[in-house]
Amino acid sequence: MTTKPILPGDGPIEPVELRTALEERYLAYALSTIMHRALPDVRDGMKPVHRRILYAMRELRLNPEGGYIKCAKIVGDVMGNYHPHGDMAIYDALARLAQDFAVRYPLVDGQGNFGNIDGDNPAAGRYTEARMTETAALILEGIDEDTVDFRPNYDGRVEEPVVLPAAFPNLLANGATGIAVGMATSIPPHNVDELCAALLHLIKHPNATIEKLVEMIPGPDFPTGGVIVEPREQILEAYKTGRGGFRVRARWTKEETTRGGYQVVVTEIPYGVQKAKLVEKIADLMSEKKLPLLGDVRDESAEEIRLVLEPKTRAVDPVLLMESLFRLTELDVRVSLNMNVLSNGQIPNVLDLRNVLWQWLEHRIEVLVRRSTHRLQKIEHRLEVLAGYLIAYLNIDEVIRIVRHEDDPKAKLISKFSLSEVQAEAILNLRLRSLSKLEEFEIRAEHDKLSKERRELKQLLKSEELQWEHVAGEVKETREKYSKKTALGKRRSTFDDAPEVEVDLAAALVEKEPVTVILSEKGWVRALKGHQDDLSKLEFKQGDELKRALKAFTTDKLVLFATNGRFFTLEANALPGGRGHGEPLRLMIDLEENHDVAEIFVHDPSRKLLVASTGGYGFIVPEEEVIASTRKGKQILNVTEPEEARVCVPVDGDHVATIGENRKLLIFKLDEVNEMTRGKGVILQRFKDGALSDARVFKKSAGLTWLDSAGREFTLSWSELKEWAGERAQAGKVAPKGFPRSNSFGPRF
Structure with a gap:
């Protein structure tokens, strides 16, 4: 069967250049990935999947004080209503929000197996249950008060929020990671107490420098703790440019054991490192003989991390041991900083620390204004209704007569008492049982209270200064709730300088003992134990005598200067012992026959x-x-x-x-x-x-x-x-x- 070729003009087919088509379609894909998948919004610190999970949980009324519900149900609602992607992708995102080792301030309160720091996966969604945490409730606070815009979901059946109100500085508090098209984001978590301190300073001093803000936010605060060893000037530079990184090391202590030995115990590992893979990597390096200072590794972790590292010998310095491990394993990692976020939910850009904080504050001002406007409208409506109730109460008999006998009671009420449509409707909707309770002083009390609130709201909406005061008050409340004095708010990561230690693995295995190096005139060398002062009883080969004697330690390097202008290096622990006459120096170094050693000394x-x-x-x-x-x-x-x-x-x-x-x-x-x-x-x-x-x-x-x-x-x-x-x-x-x-x-x- 032959296929008839499609010719120009044979139907609704338009010729398009392949390059143009590819550019348009790839651009559409790139924008979709950047805006609707990979980059967080600077205002609420969330990607769409996380925002949809929290909103769906709120719709299911999974409040912090309420009960739990199966994660499979939550995932189903998210996928069916808001996020038409794979259920595993949604469940993975949901589970991560519940992991206290992955998220600094968890947004999901999980019940069941949600994975662990070893790298094990969570149980299936049909086994696990979840509800929101107090932090998640804070992020959603006021969402039903017209604080944010909504848009139709993917099929137009329901609406979803474009952004969340975010009364919690989630972007920096919990951080974010994501890979888009041609760009990526990587923001480590921070301490909320410190963030709030910087926010309050920024409200008071809008032109505050990043140097000043970094005094209050000295660096990240990882959920797994650890020690940040990045130099201060580089941390400052990272926050100034929005790009950089932080070196994070495991926290360790030295524990004395029997017979003068010791072991190193690691109690905190760097952020993002899976403990099981870390132990496996250390074991592999030991078998490859790349960690000669390490004798054994054991994982004794239970609730808390406890990784035991035993040195090869007790002579090994614990700092040297750890430095060798830091260089070859994930006990020392670099956590990158790339504050690439969406401004106003549309513009991807890399922001510095001050801009990230300021845009969150601007969002909170917008939320406050919208919330206040919404409340004002509600009050206006209620005051109108109350005024109608007061008229009805004062003329109750006439109102009842009109309702009972008139054909169009609504129109009659409006004309008789000069009521509005709203007031007439409210009076007609009154139940009989309410009439006895409509006492004048209750109506007037509520009217006065709402009138006062209306005046305050109008003042608030007119005054920028009052708005900033209100936002500052909210930030202070958040700071108090997440204070460093609380278990959740306490800083976990600390700062320190990395010790400048040259790791000489061969030398580190040598026990430091005093020796006296003897060099004879004919070039025989040996090392006597201890520092000898009386060398008169030394014996030499016939016709030979002492040339140099120097006191050293087995860990020292010996430097020899020969008459040909060459320098040679020997390890003190590699020299032959003091029994006998030693060994000829020329067996250890390639020294020409016609030259000799001019000098020998400790390096x-x-x-x-x-x-x-x-x-x-x-x-x-x-x-x-x-x-x-x-x-x-x-x-x-x-x-x-x-x-x-x-x-x-x-x-x-x-x-x-x-x-x-x-x-x-x-x-x-x-x-x-x-x-x-x-x-x-x-x-x-x-x-x-x-x-x-x-x-x-x-x-x-x-x-x-x-x-x-x-x-x-x-x-x-x-x-x-x-x-x-x-x-x-x-x-x-x-x-x-x-x-x-x-x-x-x-x-x-």
Whole structure:
């Protein structure tokens, strides 16, 4: 069977460019997603699904003081009347509003299994029941008093609210997340007490700065607690721009156990983290040997979270243990802030903190005006009716006669007593039993009371100042109800600075014990337990003797400076023990046969070093730059044979003293020496013959000190040293009397 092609003019078919059609249809889809699904309204802080759930629950009269009803019934009403989407999507949204670990101030009071922080799903809607909380009732307060606009639902049968009155600052209090087309929103929850404080300040000072508001709202307040470690300046910047984030960490404590051990107990985990997945992730990392400091993890949670972390050894520092976990697990997460919301329910934009608060206040003013206008109309109507009742009471017999005998009593009443249509209708609708109660003083009392209320409402509607006072009063009531003194209002998340700790996992596993490192002239090294002072009984191989001995700890790094200008790094705990003569150093580092170790010392990353060669060249290098990560070491001082690297001394002072093999001493300012990370350096002291023997950095105020061959200490003050003071690169003068024949200032470290 052949299909006849459709030709132009064969029917109501209009040619449309594919690009135009796609643009129009995709734009319609995008707008629908942005406005009717993903982004919350700045006024009530709700997406349509949440607004419809609460409104449907109100229509079902599920008030906080009332009974519960099956969630399946609620979901059915929401889907049938307002939200024509999947029932699971509606039920998931409903269940989340009841989860106290997901919502800071729950809007649904759930009965049954609504899921848990482990990540388990709620029970099916036919098993669970729900009603509204006090907070939800506050958000809906006044909805039947013409406070908000209504629109037809999806099929035009009933009407739904465009926005809720929201006497509760729900957007910031409970936060919101959503992904639309080309944009997203992410607002963490905050503390209502703090929000109300900022709102009251904003009412009093409409031009308040965000800096001032952030003093009152220091940051989010998550339902699961935790510790916010984001720097204050970055929090301020996030609230200023409406974009940013907050680093949140688990709260933990150290618990002592038997035999001097301890365990870490996590009592609060970051917002949005599922505990079961967290424990599973930690266990996986342990099996992959990525958490060498952790020995075991146990979940002992019941009502409260209790996650037990046992260290590998009791020597592991608990702060280091937690820092290693924070870096690799969701015990430390970043909660983003992107205050992308709908203004007036139509305009998607990113607002700063002040704008979010101000637009909520403007909404409350609008609600107040509409509610007052509605009440005023009701009062006007009632006063008109009361005036008619008063006339009827004063002329009761005539009224009864007219009603009984006249063919058109309504028209007769209007003409006889000059009544309005409303008054005549009200009199005709009176029941006989009410006539006995229509006493004059009751009617007048109600009339006076309503007249007074009408005057007050008219004053309120005329005065912006009174309106703001009224809104401030409402905010104060909300603040009192959700005060930090209450269980619900108490702040759960706290603020702290993250400790600046370098996590060296290998070093952290080492127990800190004192050792004495022994290096012999022939390059044999060992580590004796404890800090030894008497080294006279040390034994060496035949023809060998002590070169250097230094006190250290097993957790220290040892830095070696070789005569080829290379630096090598050794771990103190990796050195052979004190039994025997140790091991050759060249088995641990790749040191050339024709070179030797010039200096060995314990690493101090905060220190700087002065390095120099026998040719008199040198420079200053930060000690953290000399650490080598391989056996080959790190080339720092460049030397050309026959010169060799000789001097490596700590920089602690403002002047440098250099001494040559020709016994000439030169003193100059430290500022004249360059700071570098690698190179040959600058000339420190010039020699016609001979070479540089030693150098020392000292403080001018303390003077220059050296040790003689007998170990006695000598110090010359600056006034005695002036003769040798000069500038860098000079030849110097012969050293003072008494200076050691070794041409050395003594031990360098």
